[in-house]
Amino acid sequence: xxxxxxxxxxxxxxxxxxxxxxxxxxxxxxxxxxxxxxxxxxxxxxxxxxxxxxxxxxxxxxxxxxxxxxxxxxxxxxxxxxxxxxxxxxxxxxxxxxxxxxxxxxxxxxxxxxxxxxxxxxxxxxxxxxxxxxxxxxxxxxxxxxxxxxxxxxxxxxxxxxxxxxxxxxxxxxxxxxxxxxxxxxxxxxxxxxxxxxxxxxxxxxxxxxxxxxxxxxxxxxxxxxxxxxxxxxxxxxxxxxxxxxxxxxxxxxxxxxxxxxxxxxxxxxxxxxxxxxxxxxxxxxxxxxxxxxxxxxxxxxxxxxxxxxxxxxxxxxxxxxxxxxxxxxxxxxxxxxxxxxxxxxxxxxxxxxxxxxxxxxxxxxxxxxx
Numbered sequence: 001x002x003x004x005x006x007x008x009x010x011x012x013x014x015x016x017x018x019x020x021x022x023x024x025x026x027x028x029x030x031x032x033x034x035x036x037x038x039x040x041x042x043x044x045x046x047x048x049x050x051x052x053x054x055x056x057x058x059x060x061x062x063x064x065x066x067x068x069x070x071x072x073x074x075x076x077x078x079x080x081x082x083x084x085x086x087x088x089x090x091x092x093x094x095x096x097x098x099x100x101x102x103x104x105x106x107x108x109x110x111x112x113x114x115x116x117x118x119x120x121x122x123x124x125x126x127x128x129x130x131x132x133x134x135x136x137x138x139x140x141x142x143x144x145x146x147x148x149x150x151x152x153x154x155x156x157x158x159x160x161x162x163x164x165x166x167x168x169x170x171x172x173x174x175x176x177x178x179x180x181x182x183x184x185x186x187x188x189x190x191x192x193x194x195x196x197x198x199x200x201x202x203x204x205x206x207x208x209x210x211x212x213x214x215x216x217x218x219x220x221x222x223x224x225x226x227x228x229x230x231x232x233x234x235x236x237x238x239x240x241x242x243x244x245x246x247x248x249x250x251x252x253x254x255x256x257x258x259x260x261x262x263x264x265x266x267x268x269x270x271x272x273x274x275x276x277x278x279x280x281x282x283x284x285x286x287x288x289x290x291x292x293x294x295x296x297x298x299x300x301x302x303x304x305x306x307x308x309x310x311x312x313x314x315x316x317x318x319x320x321x322x323x324x325x326x327x328x329x330x331x332x333x334x335x336x337x338x339x340x341x342x343x344x345x346x347x348x349x350x351x352x353x354x355x356x357x358x359x360x361x362x363x364x365x366x367x368x369x370x371x
Contacts, residue, residue: 052220
C-alpha cells in the first residue's frame with residue numbers, strides 16, 4: 001500500500017473516531033431539561049360558595065278580616081308605609097240565604113219580646129197590688145231582659161252578615177291597614193277581586209305583603225360535605241348578581257339541622273345577616289352568592305398543585321427534587337390544606353429544595369428534540 005493511501009486511511013479513521021465521540025456525547029445529553037420551582041410561604045384559604053338570594057328579615061302578609069270584594073286600593077307596590085296606613089277597603093257582599101235567615105230570626109225575637117213586654121206589664125200591676133210574690137215578678141222581668149238581649153244579638157248578627165260588622169267597628173273590619181312600617185313588596189289583588197278571610201280551612205287571601213327593607217338576610221344552601229365545617233357567627237361575603245363589583249359583609253346566624261335532597265345531593269339551608277350599604281338599594285329576591293371561608297392557614301409552606309404527582313400503586317403524592325449533579329430524586333409528601341391552586345406541605349421537602357416542573361422545556365431543548 002502506498003504512503004498516500006495510508007495517509008488517507010488514517011484521516012478517515014480519525015474522522016470516524018471523532019464522529020463516534022460526538023454522537024456519544026450527544027446521546028448522553030438529556031433531551032428535555034426541566035425547569036424548577038421552590039416552595040414558598042403563603043396563606044391558604046379554603047372556601048366554598050353558597051348560592052341563594054337576599055330576602056327581608058321581617059316580612060308579613062296582610063289579609064282581610066271579612067270576606068268580600070276589593071272596593072278600592074289606595075297604595076302601589078314599592079310605596080313606603082307606616083303602621084296604620086290605609087291600604088285598601090273591602091266591600092261586603094252578603095250571602096242572600098244567610099241574610100234572610102238572620103232577618104227572620106230578628107223578626108221572631110221581636111214577636112217574643114212584644115209578648116214578654118205584655119206579660120211584664122200585666123204582672124207588674126199584680127205585683128204592685130200584692131197579688132204575686134216578688135220572686136215570681138223578678139222571674140218574669142228576667143225573661144223579658146233576656147229576650148231583649150237576644151234581640152240585640154240577633155240584630156248584630158244581621159248587621160254583620162249585611163255589612164261585615166256591627167256598629168262603629170264596621171269601618172275597622174272593611175278597611176285594610178298596614179300592620180308594620182316598611183315597604184309594600186307586592187299587592188297580588190286588584191279592585192273587584194273577591195277575597196276571603198282566614199279560617200280553619202283556608203289561609204285567606206293576601207291583599208299585600210310588607211317588609212322592612214333596611215334589614216336583609218342571605219338565604220342559601222351548602223352541600224353536606226361542607227356544612228360540618230361551618231360555624232355560627234362566622235364572617236362571610238355576599239355578592240349580589242345585580243350589583244357588580246360589590247361585596248357585602250354578612251354574619252352567619254343559622255345552619256339548618258336537617259338537609260333536603262336535591263338532584264341526588266343533600267343540601268343544608270343557611271342564613272346570614274347582611275350589612276347594607278346606603279349607596280345601594282337592595283331589592284327583595286336578588287340572587288346572590290356567599291363566599292364562606294371553611295379553613296384558613298397563615299404563613300405555611302406550600303407549592304403549586306401542578307407540581308404534584310401521585311404514585312400509581314399507592315396513590316400517595318410526591319415531587320421530584322433536583323440534586324447537586326442535576327438529576328432528580330423522588331420525595332413522598334404529606335399534604336395539608338389546599339385552595340385548588342396551592343397546597344400546604346406538612347412533610348417531605350424544605351423551603352430551599354428545587355422541585356421539577358413537569359412538561360416544561362427550554363426552546364433549545366424543544367428544537368433539539370425535534371431533530
